[in-house]
Amino acid sequence: MSILLNRDTTFIVQGITGREAVNLTRECLDYGSKVVGGVTPGRKGREVHGVPVFDTVAQAVEHHGGPIDGSVVTVPPAFTKDAVFEAILNGIKLIVIVTERIPRRDVAQMVELAEIEGARIIGPNCLGLIVPDVCKMGGIGGPARDAAKSYAPGPVGVMSRSGGMTTEISSSLTQAGLGVSTAVSIGGDAIIGSAYAELMPYFEADEETQAIVIYTEPGGRMEAQLAQWVAANDSRLPIVAFMAGKFMDDEEMKGMSFGHAGTIVEGVEDTATEKIARLEAAGIRVVERIDEIPAAVKEKLAA
Amino acid sequence: MTIIEISSTWAFLVPPNWNLPILPPLRIGSAPLMRFYEFEARQIVELAGIPVTKYGFCKTADEARQAAEEIGGPVVIKSQVLSGGRMKAGGVKFADTPDEAAAHAEDILQLEINGQMPRGVLVDPKAEVKQEYYASVVWDGTAKKPLMLFSDMGGIDIEEVAETHPDHVGKGHVTNLMPIPDFEAKQTIAATGVTGSQLNRATPILAKLARLFRDYDMTLAEINPLAELTDGSFVALDAHMEMENEAVGRQKVLLRKQLEIAEDDTRETYEPSEFERNVAAIDAADHRGVIQGKDHGFSGNLGLVIGAGGGSLTLTDAVRSQNGRPANYSEIGGNPSVAKACGLAKEVLEKDGVEKIAVMMSIVSNTRVDIVARGVIKACLELDKDPAETIAIFRIPGAWEDEGFKILDRYGVEYCDRSVSMWEAAGRAVAKIQGEAASA
Amino acid sequence: MAKKLNKVFIDVEVDPSVAGDVALAAKLEEVCPVNIFKGTESGVEIVEENLDECVLCKLCLEAAPAGTVHVRKLYDGTELS
Ligand code: SF4
Numbered sequence: 001m002s003i004l005l006n007r008d009t010t011f012i013v014q015g016i017t018g019r020e021a022v023n024l025t026r027e028c029l030d031y032g033s034k035v036v037g038g039v040t041p042g043r044k045g046r047e048v049h050g051v052p053v054f055d056t057v058a059q060a061v062e063h064h065g066g067p068i069d070g071s072v073v074t075v076p077p078a079f080t081k082d083a084v085f086e087a088i089l090n091g092i093k094l095i096v097i098v099t100e101r102i103p104r105r106d107v108a109q110m111v112e113l114a115e116i117e118g119a120r121i122i123g124p125n126c127l128g129l130i131v132p133d134v135c136k137m138g139g140i141g142g143p144a145r146d147a148a149k150s151y152a153p154g155p156v157g158v159m160s161r162s163g164g165m166t167t168e169i170s171s172s173l174t175q176a177g178l179g180v181s182t183a184v185s186i187g188g189d190a191i192i193g194s195a196y197a198e199l200m201p202y203f204e205a206d207e208e209t210q211a212i213v214i215y216t217e218p219g220g221r222m223e224a225q226l227a228q229w230v231a232a233n234d235s236r237l238p239i240v241a242f243m244a245g246k247f248m249d250d251e252e253m254k255g256m257s258f259g260h261a262g263t264i265v266e267g268v269e270d271t272a273t274e275k276i277a278r279l280e281a282a283g284i285r286v287v288e289r290i291d292e293i294p295a296a297v298k299e300k301l302a303a
Numbered sequence: 304m305t306i307i308e309i310s311s312t313w314a315f316l317v318p319p320n321w322n323l324p325i326l327p328p329l330r331i332g333s334a335p336l337m338r339f340y341e342f343e344a345r346q347i348v349e350l351a352g353i354p355v356t357k358y359g360f361c362k363t364a365d366e367a368r369q370a371a372e373e374i375g376g377p378v379v380i381k382s383q384v385l386s387g388g389r390m391k392a393g394g395v396k397f398a399d400t401p402d403e404a405a406a407h408a409e410d411i412l413q414l415e416i417n418g419q420m421p422r423g424v425l426v427d428p429k430a431e432v433k434q435e436y437y438a439s440v441v442w443d444g445t446a447k448k449p450l451m452l453f454s455d456m457g458g459i460d461i462e463e464v465a466e467t468h469p470d471h472v473g474k475g476h477v478t479n480l481m482p483i484p485d486f487e488a489k490q491t492i493a494a495t496g497v498t499g500s501q502l503n504r505a506t507p508i509l510a511k512l513a514r515l516f517r518d519y520d521m522t523l524a525e526i527n528p529l530a531e532l533t534d535g536s537f538v539a540l541d542a543h544m545e546m547e548n549e550a551v552g553r554q555k556v557l558l559r560k561q562l563e564i565a566e567d568d569t570r571e572t573y574e575p576s577e578f579e580r581n582v583a584a585i586d587a588a589d590h591r592g593v594i595q596g597k598d599h600g601f602s603g604n605l606g607l608v609i610g611a612g613g614g615s616l617t618l619t620d621a622v623r624s625q626n627g628r629p630a631n632y633s634e635i636g637g638n639p640s641v642a643k644a645c646g647l648a649k650e651v652l653e654k655d656g657v658e659k660i661a662v663m664m665s666i667v668s669n670t671r672v673d674i675v676a677r678g679v680i681k682a683c684l685e686l687d688k689d690p691a692e693t694i695a696i697f698r699i700p701g702a703w704e705d706e707g708f709k710i711l712d713r714y715g716v717e718y719c720d721r722s723v724s725m726w727e728a729a730g731r732a733v734a735k736i737q738g739e740a741a742s743a
Numbered sequence: 744m745a746k747k748l749n750k751v752f753i754d755v756e757v758d759p760s761v762a763g764d765v766a767l768a769a770k771l772e773e774v775c776p777v778n779i780f781k782g783t784e785s786g787v788e789i790v791e792e793n794l795d796e797c798v799l800c801k802l803c804l805e806a807a808p809a810g811t812v813h814v815r816k817l818y819d820g821t822e823l824s
Contacts, residue, residue: 103520103547103549103550104520104522104549105520107447108442108479109479109480111447112448112479112480139668141668142702143668146701146702147668150666160613161613162612162613162614164610164611164665164667165613165617167665167668168665168725171721172721172724175722188613191442191447217613220444222445225445242617244616244620245619246623247616247619247623248616250600253600258597258612258615258616288624289621289624289726290617290621290725291724291725291727640777641752641795642796673799677751677752677795680751681748681751681752684748685746685747685748709816709818710752713819714818
C-alpha cells in the first residue's frame with residue numbers, strides 16, 4: 001500500500017492553464033493519475049489535455065458528481081491562500097501547494113484552516129508526492145517515463161525538503177533493488193503543511209513501508225520535532241537521514257540563506273551539526289555521504 | 304568592502320545610503336528578510352499604537368542639538384546602523400546638555416560600525432525607568448503560529464533569561480485566523496507572575512505587538528526594553544523589527560509611504576561581489592530558468608556550475624568533504640536557456656583562481672541535460688578554453704540525457720549518468736584538479 | 744569581453760524553394776519557441792544568434808512542407824526528422 005494516495009485518488013489542478021501546470025497535468029495523466037478537473041477563473045469550458053477546466057472548485061466537484069480527494073495548487077503567490085481556502089471549504093482533503101514565495105502568514109492561515117477542516121497540506125514550494133506505479137500528484141519525478149526510471153515500488157518511505165533530491169534519493173533506492181513505498185517532497189519553506197513528524201503516523205500505519213529515508217537541511221526545528229516524535233512513539237520504522245548544507249556551519253556563512261527559503265541558520269539549534277546530534281540521539285542513522293543511503297537502509301532492514 | 308576615508312566636514316553632505324549601490328535584489332546569499340533601522344522600528348511601534356518616548360532621528364550634529372533641546376534633560380545618542388554591537392563599538396553615548404549631544408552626534412555620524420556608516424543618530428531621553436520588561440513575537444515553525452514571548456527581566460538577552468530563569472519567561476501562541484484577542488497576551492504575561500496594574504498596562508502593548516507582527520508580515524517584532532517609568536506608564540525604549548522578504552511587495556504602504564524606504568534600498572547583509580552582481584544581471588535579462596551564484600566566503604580553484612537548491616547544497620558539501628576547494632556556490636533551476644547556462648559558466652570561469660569547473664546536478668526532470676551541456680561547452684569555447692580540459696566532470700542525469708551525452712562525447716568531456724553518485728562525481732572533479740596540481 | 748559564437752551545435756536551413764513564402768515565414772516565426780525564424784517581407788530569415796537555443800521540438804518541421812526545413816545537429820552530424 002502507500003500513504004495519502006492510492007489507485008483511486010482523484011484530484012484537480014488549480015491554475016491548470018499555466019505553463020508549468022499544463023506540463024504537470026500531462027505528466028500525471030500519463031502516469032495513470034486521475035486528474036478529474038482543473039480550475040482557472042474565467043476559463044470555464046476549456047480543456048487541458050482532455051481535462052475539463054472550471055471557474056470554481058465547486059463546479060469541478062459538481063461535474064465530478066461527488067467529493068474530490070485532492071488538489072494541486074499552482075496559482076501565483078498572491079492568490080494561493082484564496083485558492084487553498086476554496087479547495088478546503090469545498091471538501092478537498094489533500095492539498096499539494098507547488099507555489100513558491102508565499103508569505104508565512106498566508107501559509108500559517110491555510111494550515112490552521114486545514115486543521116479545523118481535517119485536511120492535509122503538502123508544501124508549499126514542493127513537487128508533490130508519488131506512489132510508484134500507482135499515482136503521482138505534482139511534478140515529482142518529471143514526465144511519466146522519467147518517473148518510472150527513478151521510482152520502483154518497494155519498502156522505503158521517502159520525505160525530503162528538496163524536490164530534486166526526493167527523486168535523486170528514490171532513484172538510488174530503486175537502483176539498489178529496494179524501491180519506494182511513497183515519496184513526499186515536503187517543501188523547502190520555513191513553514192510547511194506537513195513536516196516529517198506529522199507524516200510519520202501515516203508511514204507507521206502503512207504495512208508496506210519498512211523503513212524511512214529523510215533528506216534534510218540546516219534551518220528550522222523540524223528535525224528536532226522528528227527526533228522527539230521518534231523518542232515518544234517507539235516507532236517500528238528505522239530511519240536513515242542525510243543532511244545537506246554542512247558547509248553552512250562555517251562562521252562566514254552565518255545568517256545567509258542557501259537553496260530554499262527555509263534554509264537559513266538563525267540560531268545554534270538549527271545548524272547542521274546540532275541537528276545531526278539530535279537525530280543520532282534519537283537512534284536515527286545519519287549518513288555522511290549521499291550514496292551511503294541504500295546500504296544503510298539495507299543494514300537497518302536486516303537488523 | 305571598500306572603506307572610503309571621508310573627513311568630518313564632508314560626512315554630513317554624503318547621503319546616508321552612499322555605500323549601497325543600486326542593484327537587483329539577490330535571492331541568495333543575503334538573509335531573506337527586510338531589516339529595519341532602530342528609528343524605523345520605533346516608527347512602526349508608534350504606528351501600532353504602542354507608546355514611545357519623544358525621540359529625534361537626526362542626520363547632522365545640529366539636528367541632534369535641536370532634538371536634545373526639545374527633549375530637555377539628559378539624552379542618549381545612538382548610531383543608526385543595521386548591526387549589533389553598537390554599544391561596544393562606541394555607537395551609543397550619553398549627553399547631559401544639547402552641546403554635548405551635538406558633539407557626540409558628530410563623532411558617531413562618522414563612526415563606521417562593522418563596515419557600515421550610520422544613516423543618522425537617534426536622540427532619546429534618558430528615561431526614569433522603574434522596571435524593564437521584554438516583549439517579542441516570532442514565528443514558531445513547528446506550531447505554525449506566531450509565538451509571543453514576555454519577560455519581567457527585560458533589557459538583557461532573552462535567550463539567557465530563558466536558560467537561567469525559565470519561570471520569568473511567558474510564552475503563548477497567537478491565532479492565525481481570528482482577530483488577535485487581548486486575552487492571549489494577558490495569559491502570556493500572567494505566566495511570568497506579573498499582576499496588578501503592570502499586567503493591565505502591559506497586556507494591550509503585547510497584543511498590539513502581536514497584531515503588528517501579523518499585519519506587517521514581520522519575522523521578528525521585539526521591544527527590549529519595554530520600560531515601566533517611575534510614573535507607572537509603559538513605553539517602548541528600544542525596538543527591533545524584521546519583515547519577510549516575500550511580503551515586501553504587499554507592504555508597500557508601510558515601506559514606501561509611511562517609512563519612505565526607497566525601492567532600491569534592499570539592505571543586503573553584505574555588499575554583493577562583482578560575480579554575484581553579474582550572475583544576477585544575467586538571470587534578470589532572460590526569463591527562462593533561474594540561475595543564482597554567490598562567492599561570498601568561497602575562494603577556491605574549482606568552479607561549481609551546479610543545480611537546484613538541495614542538489615547544490617549536497618554537491619558543495621561533497622566537494623569540500625573530499626578536500627576540494629569550491630570557488631563559488633551556484634544554483635541552476637527551471638529550464639534555463641543555453642545563453643543563461645553559458646553566462647553562468649563564463650562568470651565562474653572568469654573568477655580569479657578558477658582552474659576547472661564541475662558541472663553537476665541531481666537527476667533533472669525540468670532542466671534539460673543537452674541544453675546545459677551546450678551552455679557550458681559554449682562558455683569554454685568562447686573563452687578559448689578546451690572543454691575537455693576545462694570541465695572536470697559533467698554529472699547531470701535525467702531529461703534529454705542521451706542527447707546531452709552525444710554533445711559531451713563530441714567535445715571529449717568526461718560525463719556520467721545516475722549510476723555515478725553525486726559524491727563520487729564531486730570526488731572525481733577534485734581528484735582531477737588536484738592531480739593536475741601535483742603533476743605541475 | 745570574450746567573443747560570442749553562434750551555430751556551434753545547431754544549424755537550420757530553409758529550402759530556397761519555400762524561403763520566399765511570406766505566409767510560411769510568418770508561421771515559422773510563430774511556432775519556433777526560441778525565435779530562430781524571422782518573417783520578413785521577402786520571406787524567412789534565420790536568426791543566427793538563436794540557433795544554439797534550438798530545443799529540437801520539430802514544430803518547424805511540422806509547420807513546413809515535408810523536407811523543406813532542415814535542423815542539423817552539428818555535434819553528431821545528424822538531422823532532425
Ligand atoms: S526544432 Fe523547434 S526550436 Fe528548433 S528550430 Fe525548429 S521550431 Fe525552433
